[in-house]
Amino acid sequence: MESYGDIATCAAVDSGLVYVRRLFPSSTHVYEVKRGGESYVLKVTPIKSRLRVKSLKNESRILTLAKDLEGITHLVNDYGGVGGFYGILKEYFEGQSLLELGIRISDEKLKEYLRAVFQKLHSLHIARLDPEEKNIVVSSDCTKARLVDLDHSETFFKFSQYNPFSDFRQQKSRDLRMLEMLFD
Numbered sequence: 001m002e003s004y005g006d007i008a009t010c011a012a013v014d015s016g017l018v019y020v021r022r023l024f025p026s027s028t029h030v031y032e033v034k035r036g037g038e039s040y041v042l043k044v045t046p047i048k049s050r051l052r053v054k055s056l057k058n059e060s061r062i063l064t065l066a067k068d069l070e071g072i073t074h075l076v077n078d079y080g081g082v083g084g085f086y087g088i089l090k091e092y093f094e095g096q097s098l099l100e101l102g103i104r105i106s107d108e109k110l111k112e113y114l115r116a117v118f119q120k121l122h123s124l125h126i127a128r129l130d131p132e133e134k135n136i137v138v139s140s141d142c143t144k145a146r147l148v149d150l151d152h153s154e155t156f157f158k159f160s161q162y163n164p165f166s167d168f169r170q171q172k173s174r175d176l177r178m179l180e181m182l183f184d
Contacts, residue, residue: 125156
């Protein structure tokens with residue numbers, strides 16, 4: 001169902017985007033939008049919402065660090081603050097979240113693929129990946145998947161102000177344990 005508020009929000013951030021639909025109910029507005037016939041994900045939050053803006057800035061930073069990594073939805077544009085909103089534009093991956101599908105991952109190739117994605121993110125010193133059912137989207141044929149939300153992720157460098165090795169190791173272990181819980 002189209003909402004004028006959602007359409008206006010998308011237009012406020014980038015008038016060249018065409019609103020398609022709201023993807024998830026959340027405090028950050030997450031939309032499927034089109035530009036030139038191609039689908040993207042637009043994540044926006046009111047500029048006055050400092051915590052959500054910080055979260056989107058963090059996701060932009062993480063996606064910039066992981067720009068060459070397969071298995072995530074990549075950053076297309078960080079709009080910054082525009083039209084009263086802070087927004088980022090990301091790749092769109094066609095499929096459904098594990099939450100929407102109501103399934104666990106049973107395909108061994110898909111399990112290994114996701115483990116490899118997590119290990120590659122960890123090799124870039126990125127952890128706290130939040131592997132929940134809502135954050136992993138699987139293609140309709142269940143042969144491909146993407147981690148679609150990294151706004152709560154952290155970098156090793158952030159942990160280094162404390163005890164870099166133990167904190168980072170704990171976060172990596174937690175990520176992999178949580179990922180394993182999504183498997184049959």
